Amino acid sequence: xxxxxxxxxxxxxxPAGSSCARELERAGxxxxxxxxxxxxxxxxxxxxxxxxxxxxxxxxxxHYAAGRVxxxxxxxxxxxxxxxxARIRYPEPVSYGIRRCEFDAYLLARSQAKLFLxxxxxxxxxxxxxxxxxxxxxxxxxxxxxxxxxxxxRQLAPDARSREPVVAAQExxxxxxxxxxxxxxxxxxxxxxFFERDLRGYAWLVRKGPVLNVGMKRFSARARSQYGxxxxxxxxxxxxx
Numbered sequence: 001x002x003x004x005x006x007x008x009x010x011x012x013x014x015p016a017g018s019s020c021a022r023e024l025e026r027a028g029x030x031x032x033x034x035x036x037x038x039x040x041x042x043x044x045x046x047x048x049x050x051x052x053x054x055x056x057x058x059x060x061x062x063h064y065a066a067g068r069v070x071x072x073x074x075x076x077x078x079x080x081x082x083x084x085x086a087r088i089r090y091p092e093p094v095s096y097g098i099r100r101c102e103f104d105a106y107l108l109a110r111s112q113a114k115l116f117l118x119x120x121x122x123x124x125x126x127x128x129x130x131x132x133x134x135x136x137x138x139x140x141x142x143x144x145x146x147x148x149x150x151x152x153x154r155q156l157a158p159d160a161r162s163r164e165p166v167v168a169a170q171e172x173x174x175x176x177x178x179x180x181x182x183x184x185x186x187x188x189x190x191x192x193x194f195f196e197r198d199l200r201g202y203a204w205l206v207r208k209g210p211v212l213n214v215g216m217k218r219f220s221a222r223a224r225s226q227y228g229x230x231x232x233x234x235x236x237x238x239x240x241x
Contacts (some may be wrong), residue, residue, distance in 0.1 A: 002136065006032045006114070009131065009139035011121050011152050013039060013108050017145030019057060021113035031113040032137060036120035036151075039108055043100040044169045046206045046213055048073055048191070050095050057107070061096070064106065071097030071208040074189040081194050081203075089190070097188065097208035099173065121151040171215025181210055 008024050010017045013035035024031040048071075054061055064070060073095040079085035108115065116137065125132040130140040144152025148167075176184055184207060186192060191206040201218030 003138055004032070004114075004136060006030050006137070006139045008032070008141040008143060009034060009133055009137055010113070010143040010145055011035075011133070012145035012147065012150060013037070013115070013117065014043070014104055014145065014147065015057075015107055016147075017143070018104070018107040018111045018113075020143055020145060022107075022111040025112045031111075032116060032139065033108065033111065033113045034116045034119060034121060034133060034137065036118070038118045040101040040105040042173070043104060044171050044215065045100045046171070046191070046204045046215060047100050047103075047173070047208065048095040048097045048206065049103070051093065054096070068102045068106070069097065069099045069208045069211055071188045073097055073191060077190050077192045079192075079194055080197055085192070087190065097191070097206055099208065099211060121155075124152070124155050165219050167217055167219055169215065169217040171213060173211060173213040175210050176212055180212075184212065186212065 007029035008021075008031045010021045010024075010031060010033045013033045017033055017035070021031040021033050053059075054064075061070065072093040074091075074093060075087065075089035077085050077087045119134065122134050123132075124142075125135075127138070130138060131142040132138050133142075142152065144150045144156075146152065186205045186207040188207045188209060191204060194203045194205075196202060196218070201216065203216035204213070206213040
């Protein structure tokens with residue numbers, strides 16, 4: 001097995017990891033990204049970004065929208081579950097609905113880093129002048145960008161996660177057929193957010209053109225996994241096959 005050397009190895013190819021790798025490359029350093037998943041890949045997320053994110057990541061909205069979902073969001077409808085809702089609307093977009101499968105792949109592809117996808121971090125060894133990953137990737141600097149389940153954090157601080165609160169999440173994102181699209185009562189410009197009365201969880205309905213995202217999150221291991229689907233059905237939408 002041949003060794004490959006880099007200035008920096010970023011573990012995790014999501015927006016944080018790919019953006020970090022891009023900045024390293026722009027600074028003249030040779031970066032690599034290691035991720036257990038192949039891209040494009042799904043990610044549990046309602047899926048929207050703000051204009052400030054577009055500016056920070058230097059994304060041209062016109063270029064990005066070519067062939068990708070980018071739904072202008074002009075406000076939000078919020079409520080407690082079972083209660084009355086309040087709709088807030090703005091004169092210009094405050095966010096843009098995106099598909100994480102598209103957005104994350106876009107950021108990773110433009111990073112210019114060398115990609116090692118579909119390969120989990122199995123072994124991490126500290127060396128005198130850096131790190132050795134999986135017995136073949138050597139780097140002077142190691143960046144853990146794998147989020148809550150980051151394998152770097154698990155290996156370097158195995159007890160840290162036990163002190164973190166559990167956030168259970170579930171979502172489904174699918175394309176509406178023409179009949180579903182005509183009947184869907186959710187506005188693409190106004191996502192709907194439903195907060196639980198103890199404010200420890202919420203659900204969402206986010207429409208992005210022909211795509212609907214339904215999901216929920218809660219600070220509890222006993223989160224109701226069917227809640228988001230039941231919410232969609234109560235709005236008159238059929239559960240996808």
